[in-house]
Amino acid sequence: MHSQAIELTSMRESKPLRSRPKRDRERLVRIVLAIAGWMTVVILALIMIMLFVEGLPIFAVTNPFSFLFTSQWFPVSDPPVFGILSLIIGSLMITATALVIAIPLGIGAAAFLAEIAPPPLREAIKPVIELLSGIPSIVLGFVGFLLLAPAIQRIFNLDSGLNGLTAGILLAFMCLPTIVSISEDALSAVPREYKEASLALGATRWQTIYRVLIPAARPGIVASVMLGMGRAIGETMTVLMVSGGRLAIPSFITDPMSAMTARIAIEINNAVFGGLQYQALFAIGIVLFLITFSINLVADLVLEKQRRRYA
């Protein structure tokens, strides 16, 4: 029986080990993938370069400090004044409102889907939530304009329903699907053993979720919040439609206000190509970019530190 096996093996026709075409194909695949990978880096770098080349010259006219920390914005008067503090505060207030609503709601929904809902219900709900993220922002803006704004006006007894709160609520809806979907993935990916261990020690479901599962899924949850926040801070159309557009430092969330993105969208068509206003708008873009960049950086550092601890 043994010798027969040996015979059979030696009788089999083997392909030659040195095969040129296969090696070449392998190399080609490697090159294509490398190009694809580097492409993303290159494109990002080019965008950054363009942003800085177009935007930085404005600081020859106004100093960066007064650009960031004063709130007079008269881009076409003579001499023009560029202070974007009210825009920065507007953007931050709207984004913060959105996150205050979306984070607890999103993580709660994710925990429900991952841990409490029976699988058939989860399979039914999750696609619906993901569908929500496919709603075009202009449609959501319309809904806000027609339904939410009047309601907010009535509830808070305001002059206008077009304000930071309305914008924040709508943005919360926009980043909710991202937060729910990615957090749910992160929670579902927590090893079942943790959950079982916790429950077997006499923990309630709630205790298990907030003491074990959410901490274990924290990297994914933080990532989902970051992505949601990125969407909120960069969102233009909805904010433009419902935030009120007033150019003054808002003192409360129910004031009409203006956001950086919306300001760029409003003015970029009227700005003279390469002129001061044009440069100032690009400089706003730089500020936006730096804000999101630093948020992501901080989140990465925090997560990395945590990962190293329990790797």
Next chain:
Amino acid sequence: MNIVNLNMTEGRSVPFVFEENVPVKMRSQAVSLFYDKVEALKEVTLSILANRITAIIGPSGCGKSSYLRLFNRMNDLIWNAKVKGQVFLDEEALYDPKIDVVELRKRVGMVFQKPNPFPMSVFDNVAYGPRLHGAKETGKLSEIVERCLRQAVLWEEVKDKLKGSAFALSGGQQQRLCIARVLAVDPEVILLDEPCSALDPASTMRIEDLMQELKKNYTLAIVTHNMQQAGRASDYTAYLLMGELIEFGPTKSIFTYPRDKRTEDYLTGRWG
């Protein structure tokens, strides 16, 4: 109570004689378990005596883990699992709708197949249960942690790295940490679901020694696919095959005089 005549001895004249004066801690009465329509356990009737080690053996997929999980109702987590029949802890019916599952799991602890410490420090792992159940003061917690780690014969190895990650420990240490974590809740029963299957022989021996130590204060039930382990470490052995209890009795008599042909075949490696 000391002589338990089990249904499965039907047709055989000799009832199993259990030890005198040892109370029954847990038992199941004709319990069946279904996953949807699939019957994973078929009317299993079995008693687990207090302060004894009961081993449940059988080939993979025979339902032994499912059976163990009846006693702390971990099968509740499987949404399509259905239980028929009765399971008792101290003669209290566990599948009564009024039973508080959280309270039950405090009294019936479980150690799992794969060591599963939480992604926390060694200290926080052991303190997890006491914290859940209301212990807050650091002094009291430290005391509990030290006592349980000593009980699990782990203290000497980890006393200088209590703040370090539990994942830095070896597999065997992690499993003893999981045992310490269960002890910290102060249970009456400890269920062990193949606790040594991921461990090397040396760690396995330490866990088995530990079990002998623990049975003075706790009732233990262990699922294992390792027959030598059942033979070495247990007082009673139950043999499950395809969801059916084939044979149950004192480990010595099961291993030396199996009554059922199927048990004999399994024990001698000839089954099938």
